[in-house]
Amino acid sequence: MSHAHSLTPLDRVRVVVDCMGGDHGPSVTLPACKEFLASHPEADLVLVGIADAIAPASQWPRCTLVPCTEIVSMDDPIEVALRRKKDSSMRVAINQLKADADGKARGDVVVSAGNTGALMAISRYVLKTIDGIDRPAIASVIPNERPGFTTMLDLGANVDCSAEHLLQFAVMGSALVSALDGTAEPSVGLLNIGSEVIKGSDTIKQAGELLRAAANAGQLNYYGNVEGNDIFKGTVDIVVCDGFVGNVALKTSEGLAHMLTGFLRAEFKRHLMAKFAALVAWPILRHFKKRFDPRGYNGAALLGLQGLVFKSHGSADAYSFRQALGRAYDAARNRLPEQVHERIVETLRAAELPPKDEPVRPAA
């Protein structure tokens, strides 16, 4: 296996920001952008938003402002976002990744905290998928007890997946982890309800066969089946599942974490002795929060598109949005879309399926 690090990183990275997206819009995105610029001297920003709202950034260095006239709201139906709001900050931001008349794009990666469904639909419509990928997927990281992070996909873009889709997710996830963490051959597990190959639905069993075949052809570091608890054990670098299962697992975890921390907080508040204990336990609880706070690892990748899009949590604060900008920057710098494309071509070749000859759109 030799796909990792075969591409030179970009010298400069142009990060396009949908400044109007998310629950808080520019009041969160602009401060995050300012801090991000200060800590990333090799980044340039393209800020997209309503002219007045982004005006505070007009004098910032390494910063281009692109005004627009519309905003996709968090509850706009996908059809409205896609067909009626063609001058939205989200749409205009994604347009920056497309080559213009002289063949050049104006950005390398987009970050938006807007409505996930709209972001996926517009990205797919404007950018199209990489050749060999049927459906884009959403990938994010989850802290594990190794300690480290488990990358999981799909997290909700695709509710009914075929075995081939799951294989594509595995390939895209491998490229993502290689690009972001530098791991040459990250391990991949197939989320199932038991470790034996006979477990699971027919689709899952077929996916297991495809993944084993890809591993035998040297295209993937396939571990085998994993179960729900392996996500947090950190058994593998990447957990592959369909979007329905991934979304349920993620939201179930969020719900449990919320319940447990809420319980601890309430108990520590309830008793005088407990208040004292909380004081003494404070550094531990702070470390606990820091380690597991989802704000710290914000930024889900939309994978499989001819262009790089990152989704921030809608409720992100400036600290959290800055993490998403950082992840997007790293992925663009390490040329994630081209890595995904290379991996897909190799995997299809190994599977003796001829890839179509349409090339991936270069990132710049």
Add this chain to the structure above:
Amino acid sequence: MSHAHSLTPLDRVRVVVDCMGGDHGPSVTLPACKEFLASHPEADLVLVGIADAIAPASQWPRCTLVPCTEIVSMDDPIEVALRRKKDSSMRVAINQLKADADGKARGDVVVSAGNTGALMAISRYVLKTIDGIDRPAIASVIPNERPGFTTMLDLGANVDCSAEHLLQFAVMGSALVSALDGTAEPSVGLLNIGSEVIKGSDTIKQAGELLRAAANAGQLNYYGNVEGNDIFKGTVDIVVCDGFVGNVALKTSEGLAHMLTGFLRAEFKRHLMAKFAALVAWPILRHFKKRFDPRGYNGAALLGLQGLVFKSHGSADAYSFRQALGRAYDAARNRLPEQVHERIVETLRAAELPPKDEPVRPAA
């Protein structure tokens, strides 16, 4: 809606115990049985196991010993358990629920900590499903922040479910919660990836339609879609999902809880100051453990069979196994199989599908 409490509870309940099942066998099951007998004067026990192993119980009151010669191990393939070990403690225990030559069964409910796949297969083979139920399901409870417990099914018996199966799970879950908690019309949520009815796979959308129709016919208290975090919020009494999704959600939660408690434990051990904090925080952490310890709510119901079977965690200790005995006792006392059957007949009638006329086997 008038199905709840239409049946008189049993005066006495005969609990059949597979004494050899689980990781620890009689060293756990017998002490649990002894304590259970002491706290449940209206219970009789039927203890099934290798003669020598169960001999210590030979002088106990209200206790019948049924010797057998084989044991289903935790890793026996289903085929071996079902076809080759016909005198296993698991099989003989389940046989006690069947009527013998004079038309009477020797037990009202079976509890086993053995291999789940084998227990389901043998139960289904020996007992058959209730008329109107295609597939039995596994239901268990999960603590929520209301605070209370959310009942969830299916947890792994069925990996590919149709919309009709999900409706059957909803009906069976309602009967279970009515029988165990006395809630007349427990609320039911359909596990999905969003609250809107257009969300999810085709199967999920169809299931939503069937559930709404059953609710309109007065057969179910249907809430609508719920998401993963609602399991722990306690939004509904019962969460219905296919066995693949349910199993992943459950194991993901177990993994997360394990990681978080492990982290807290390690941190409190690491520093001297933290050790002191742990001492002060001890009552809180103990309360935390007591509230969320899965040992305290052990005992999953196998629903939809012509007979009542409860599954204990394989790793249960005596305290935990006793909880499973208690849940099984309560369900049998409140005549859960007949309640499920009544509900199914009513729901089929409301849906204008003629139920077949084969009656449910009486529990005694």
